[in-house]
Amino acid sequence: MRESLYIGIMSGTSLDGIDVALVDFNFPTPSLIETYFLVYDQYLREKLLALNQVGYDELHRAALLSNQLSRLYADAVEGLLSKSGVSSQNITAIGCHGQTVRHCPQSERAYSIQLGNAALLSELTGITVVADFRSRDIAAGGQGAPLVPAFHQVIFGHTEKHRIIVNIGGIANITSLSPRREVIGFDCGPGNILMDAWCLQHTGSLYDHNGYWAETGCIIPELLEALLAFPFFSLPPPKSTGREIFNSEWLNSYLHGKESPRNVQATLLKLSVETIAQSIWLHFPEAEEIYVCGGGARNGKLIDELKTALSGKEVNLTDVLGVDADWMEAFAFAWLAKQTINKVPGNLPAVTGAQGCRILGAIYTA
Template sequence: MRESLYIGIMSGTSLDGVDAALVDFNSSTPSLVQTYFLAYDKYLREQLLALNQAGYDELHRAALLSNKLSRSYADAVEGLLGKSGISSQSITAIGCHGQTVRHCPQSESAYSIQLGNAALLAELTGITVVADFRNRDIAAGGQGAPLVPAFHQVMFGRPEKHRIIVNIGGIANITSLSPKGEVIGFDCGPGNILMDAWCLQHKGSIYDHNGSWAETGCIIPGLLEALLAFSFFSLPPPKSTGREMFNSEWLKSYLHGKESPKDVQATLLRLSVEAIAQSIKFHFPEVEEIYLCGGGARNGKLVAELEAALPGKSVNLTDMLGIDADWMEAFAFAWLAKQTISKVPGNLPSVTGAQGHRILGAIYTA
């Protein structure tokens, strides 16, 4: 076994599929060795989406989906290792975030549920698995998310520059890496989640490629204003969110039903832009550099509008920092697995609100 090799697995709120990244931590600068993407089939995507809301026989359905997900994760690991030519015996551990179906961190009875049978994944792959990263932080009074800012700090923090990393996944979140203070990170609102759902409903496509459909529409000012008035946007950090808050039913409550679908899509894109831009301008007006990652970073229309909303700021992809924007979170969960195996804390109390640093995750040995 090469103790420096870890695999990170991420399947995010967008429900597009499984990202698997093979990472080498042999040097002071970790390197991305190989990547692999396994798309969810339509049935799995629909079943996962259905579990985000209360329904019939949820426990049974969740258990079955956890097993199915773990088999998909194992398939992704097999594809990743086959692509890299590296054997499973060379891997120290897999860091698997799991598929979030409920995230309710803001109540006295806070909880977060990620589906995935880590024991089965360890059995199928023959590799030690680290999973259940969020709940240790929640037990310590934190929100359990976002967790990636700790990784951003290690990889991108610089004593002479104030940088912001914006992950635009299903939910958009921000990491502020200031040389003058502690790391701040929080979810700022919807990234792709509402746009994807609206596009699927009206176009039959799981996402709006490059924002081309939104490009044909016009922003509805009254709708945008109403959406931005939602209470989450004015909450101070720490804060995190998910489909429980931003979903099709939430959007429907703001619509009268006569809007042009393409205009709604244009408005939803602008909502994501404003959620990010207003957060940056309010909390970090002095920031020098902004770097984007996640699926939304490949949406040309969204990126162009974000640049326009942040005049005078440098906006680029994290590719320029050495990590492909598409693989940031999978890379991060390989790092988080290494933290756990090394018995080193993986959370940042300044980000999640936890009472202190904690070693995250549960270990399932091969």
């Protein structure tokens, strides 16, 4: 077995599918060897979305979906290994985030639920699986998210330059990597989640390709102002969020029903841009370089607007640093699995609010 090889699996809030990454940690700089993507079908997306809200027979439905997801994760791993030509016997472990269906990190009622049967995944792949990364951080008083900033620090930290990593997935989050301050990271609001839902509702497409539809609309100033006034945006970090807050019902509560759909889409894109940019200007005005990853990095209209909102700062995709923007989180969960296997903490208390550094995840040995 090559003890340097790990697999990371990420299926995020956007519910588009499963990202799988094969990573080699044999060198000082981790190397992304191969990637694989397995798309969710519409029926699975609908079943997962239904579990984001209270409903009938939730425990049974969640258990069945956990098994179904794990079989899909195993299929994705098989596809990755076949594509790479690497044997499963050479993989030390899989880091599997699971599919988040509830994230409620506040107060003594804190919990976060990611679907996935890690034991089944280990049986199907014959590979040790590390899963349930958020629970230990939450038990230690943290929010359990975001967890990727610790990985950002390792791979992107610079001894002289203050860098910001912006991940625009379903939810957008920010990592501040300053040579003079501790790492700070937090969710700043909706990334693609509202835009995708609105686009699907009104065009039948899963997402607004390159922001072309939003570009045909005009921003509705009073709607944007009302959305930006939502209390979450003014909360200080640490903070995290998800579909529990930012969903279609939340958006509809601000609409009177006569808005042009394309104008709403333009406004939602501007909301994502403004909440990211305002967070950076408020908390990290001295930052020199901004690097974007996640699905939103491929939305040309969003990136152009973000560059305008962050005028004076250098804005690029993480691709220029050697990490493909599409594969950042899968890469990160391979790293988090390595941390767990090696009994090294994977969280950052300054990011999540936990009482201290903790070894994250549960190990299901092959």
